Every structure is written in C-alpha cells, then in structure tokens.
Amino acid sequence: MVSERGLQVLQAIVQDYVDTREPVGSKAIVERHAFGVSAATIRNDMAQLEDEDLIAAPHTSSGRVPTDKGYRVFVDHLAELRPLSGSQRNAIAALLDGSGDLDDLLMRTVRGLTRLTGQVAIVQYPSFARATVTHVELVQLGGGRMLVVVVTDTGRVSQRLTIVRHEFDDADLARIRAELGSLFVGRTVRKGMQRAESHLASLAPDPGPLPEALTTLAQVVVEELDEFRQDKLVLAGSANLARSESDFRGSIYPLLEAIEEQVTLLKLMSEMVPDDQGLAASIGRENEQFGLTEASVVASDYDATGARARVGVLGPTRMDYPTNLAAVRAVARYLTRLLEEDEAGR
Known part of the structure; x- marks a missing residue:
C-alpha cells in the first residue's frame, strides 16, 4: 500500500520526467520539491513505489521513470487539472x-x-442514425451534372456531385426534388434510407430520363445518409x-x-x-x-x-x-x- 507521501513522490517523478525526459533521482526530488525530508527518506519512498511496480530503473544506478501502472495511479489520483490560461x-x-x-x-x-x-x-x-432529414436540394450544373445537398436537423450537411446524363427544365427539376422530399424529408436517417430502398426495389425498369434520374439521385441520397450513420x-x-x-x-x-x-x-x-x-x-x-x-x-x-x-x-x-x-x-x-x-x- 503506497503512503500519501509516496503518492506525492510519484507525482513529482511523473512531472519531472515529463518535463526533462531524464530519469529522476531522490536528490533531484529533494532539490525541486518541498517535501521537508531527507534524500534517504525519499529513497525509501521510491523503493516502495518500485516494489509496487509504479516506477522502474531504465539503467543500472540511474534514476527512476514511471511505469504504465505508475501513470495510471498518477492520473487516478489527480486532485485537479491544470487550468488553461x-x-x-x-x-x-x-x-x-x-x-x-x-x-x-x-x-x-x-x-x-x-x-x-x-x-x-x-x-x-x-452517430446521426436518429437525426432527421430536413432538406434535400438539387443544383443543376450543366452537362448532366447535379449537385445533391442533404441537410439534417443536427446541422450535418452533405454535398455530392453526380451525373444524371440529362438536362431538366425547372418543372421537371421541381418534380424530382418533390419526389426525393417525399422519400426522405421529415424522416430519421435510418427510416429515410429504409423507405427509399424499399421504394427503389419496387420500381419497374423505366428508360425515361425522369425516372432514371430520380432513381440515380435517390440512390445518391441513400449512400450519403449511410455515411451519416457511420x-x-x-x-x-x-x-x-x-x-x-x-x-x-x-x-x-x-x-x-x-x-x-x-x-x-x-x-x-x-x-x-x-x-x-x-x-x-x-x-x-x-x-x-x-x-x-x-x-x-x-x-x-x-x-x-x-x-x-x-x-x-x-x-x-x-x-x-x-x-x-x-x-x-x-x-x-x-x-x-x-x-x-x-x-x-x-
């Protein structure tokens, strides 16, 4: 059982070793810290700490350094944390x-x-698995490129560029945006993914540009939401x-x-x-x-x-x-x- 002064000696050894990178001896402890006892007394305390595997000698006739167990005891007995300036x-x-x-x-x-x-x-x-999707936005950039933006109520924002191969007028773009909103907006990340995956699995193949784009974009949102919960x-x-x-x-x-x-x-x-x-x-x-x-x-x-x-x-x-x-x-x-x-x- 380590005494109260022994714990204080351990604290001194840890602090000095962190500061200097050098093994710490009893003489250095007496000089740097106000224990009010002799170096011989400190050596006895250090011998007890060594018996408890809290400090060790890296070299023969050297000072002592903390062991992993010593660091653990030091952390567990911290009376207070050093405040930030x-x-x-x-x-x-x-x-x-x-x-x-x-x-x-x-x-x-x-x-x-x-x-x-x-x-x-x-x-x-x-983990945002329980976050709620608040907004899905589409930005048409030309050349069949579409920026997909997904926002949740926790402030998480995802932006992903994808290719849909077609250009859409404002009316068709609004239809796609509304369809995506009905799948995802107002639902948790988990439930939105489940609803969209079920919806995509039930769709019959349709070569039209609008259904094709909706399928592509919904899959992009699903993949982004999967990232949210990772x-x-x-x-x-x-x-x-x-x-x-x-x-x-x-x-x-x-x-x-x-x-x-x-x-x-x-x-x-x-x-x-x-x-x-x-x-x-x-x-x-x-x-x-x-x-x-x-x-x-x-x-x-x-x-x-x-x-x-x-x-x-x-x-x-x-x-x-x-x-x-x-x-x-x-x-x-x-x-x-x-x-x-x-x-x-x-």
Missing part, C-alpha cells in the same frame, strides 16, 4: 467561433487541440508523432497505421470508460488489445444535440496528462456549447 481559452474560442457546418467545426476542433497539446488530436463524429474520426497532428519518436521504445508504425485505418482508434475511443466528469484515459499496456502499448489516449465526452461522442488526444505515455486532460475537457465543453447554440438558432 486565458490566452489558451481565447485561442479555442477564436478558432471555433464562426465555423460553418459540422464538418468545418470538427476540423477546426482537431487543429486547435493539436496546437494546444502538441499531440495527435482526435474527434469522433456523433462512425468516423477527424484527426490532425500526425507529424507530432515523428517529433516525439524518441519517447517510443519501438516503432511508431502501429500508431501511424491506427491513424490511417481509424477502425482501431474508433474501437478504443468507444470502449474507454469515463469518470463522473466525462474524462477518460487509456494508458500504455491498457491498449495492448489494440496494438498500441506504447501510446496513451485521453478523451472527454461532448454532446451533439443528444448524440454523445468524444474528443481526445493520442501520444506517448510520457505526456503531460493534467494539461492534456484539461485541454480536451475545455475543447469538449466549448464544442458542446457551440452545437447547442446552433441547435437553438435553427
């Missing part, structure tokens, strides 16, 4: 305010978070892994692969267990099943008009947990507020 909070507001649709907002979110933390920033799209991530700051490569004992390739594939990170993010503040951390060997034993992820829940999702950062286990947790919490709260204001304004 006024300039950091202003930077979040400046970057996120004035964003356009949800895609733009989430891209700004990860760009801002990676600047704040120096880590890979990740944000989950909320879990996916937006990421930024992958280059930060290369800058911190010395913090990884092995290759950073598994992390780069996880970033590219996304499936691993989606599963990891969805399985992290949050505390009562909506914060979660998954550290080192806790990520073994995902092949990311040398990485940590810290995340915070945000609310997108009833659909919960997460925003977080990915980096080496030697990361500044208090600052990173504070950053993801602040960004998540600001993101929630913007989405709530957007919903109220519609």
Whole structure:
C-alpha cells in the first residue's frame, strides 16, 4: 500500500520526467520539491513505489521513470487539472467561433487541440442514425451534372456531385426534388434510407430520363445518409508523432497505421470508460488489445444535440496528462456549447 507521501513522490517523478525526459533521482526530488525530508527518506519512498511496480530503473544506478501502472495511479489520483490560461481559452474560442457546418467545426476542433497539446488530436463524429432529414436540394450544373445537398436537423450537411446524363427544365427539376422530399424529408436517417430502398426495389425498369434520374439521385441520397450513420474520426497532428519518436521504445508504425485505418482508434475511443466528469484515459499496456502499448489516449465526452461522442488526444505515455486532460475537457465543453447554440438558432 503506497503512503500519501509516496503518492506525492510519484507525482513529482511523473512531472519531472515529463518535463526533462531524464530519469529522476531522490536528490533531484529533494532539490525541486518541498517535501521537508531527507534524500534517504525519499529513497525509501521510491523503493516502495518500485516494489509496487509504479516506477522502474531504465539503467543500472540511474534514476527512476514511471511505469504504465505508475501513470495510471498518477492520473487516478489527480486532485485537479491544470487550468488553461486565458490566452489558451481565447485561442479555442477564436478558432471555433464562426465555423460553418459540422464538418468545418470538427476540423477546426482537431487543429486547435493539436496546437494546444502538441499531440495527435482526435474527434469522433456523433452517430446521426436518429437525426432527421430536413432538406434535400438539387443544383443543376450543366452537362448532366447535379449537385445533391442533404441537410439534417443536427446541422450535418452533405454535398455530392453526380451525373444524371440529362438536362431538366425547372418543372421537371421541381418534380424530382418533390419526389426525393417525399422519400426522405421529415424522416430519421435510418427510416429515410429504409423507405427509399424499399421504394427503389419496387420500381419497374423505366428508360425515361425522369425516372432514371430520380432513381440515380435517390440512390445518391441513400449512400450519403449511410455515411451519416457511420462512425468516423477527424484527426490532425500526425507529424507530432515523428517529433516525439524518441519517447517510443519501438516503432511508431502501429500508431501511424491506427491513424490511417481509424477502425482501431474508433474501437478504443468507444470502449474507454469515463469518470463522473466525462474524462477518460487509456494508458500504455491498457491498449495492448489494440496494438498500441506504447501510446496513451485521453478523451472527454461532448454532446451533439443528444448524440454523445468524444474528443481526445493520442501520444506517448510520457505526456503531460493534467494539461492534456484539461485541454480536451475545455475543447469538449466549448464544442458542446457551440452545437447547442446552433441547435437553438435553427
């Protein structure tokens, strides 16, 4: 059982190791921290921490570094998070305010978070399977090209260019738009897809340009709505892994692969267990099943008009947990507020 002072020594070791990248010895702890005890006493505390597998010696006769278990105990015993400075909070507001649709907002979110933390920033799209389609618009661009725009009540907007091979006058275009509206508008993403797929399956083949265009465009909307209900991530700051490569004992390739594939990170993010503040951390060997034993992820829940999702950062286990947790919490709260204001304004 680690004593209260032992936990404080562990905290000092974590903080100093994160700051210096150097193993931490008892003499350095006495010099840098006001424990009011001798180096010999600190060595005894460190011996107990080592027995509990919370710190380890990377080399003979060296100082000590935190283990994955040590980082976990440190995070679990954080009394408070390091608050963001006024300039950091202003930077979040400046970057996120004035964003356009949800895609733009989430891209700004990860760009801002990676600047704040120096880590890979990740944000989950909320699942919009229960969102309601509010508008389907068609814009004829000439040459048989048609822009299909789909909007939901959550602010999600999709735009896709497709080819219909025919030009339509305003009356025919209005008919197609009305037909699509009857299939999708006012229905949830899931029910709109089901209705449209059933309708398309029941149609007899018709070579006419109007039915052919309607079938093509309805299928485009179905495919776009299927994207709406898919879990996916937006990421930024992958280059930060290369800058911190010395913090990884092995290759950073598994992390780069996880970033590219996304499936691993989606599963990891969805399985992290949050505390009562909506914060979660998954550290080192806790990520073994995902092949990311040398990485940590810290995340915070945000609310997108009833659909919960997460925003977080990915980096080496030697990361500044208090600052990173504070950053993801602040960004998540600001993101929630913007989405709530957007919903109220519609």
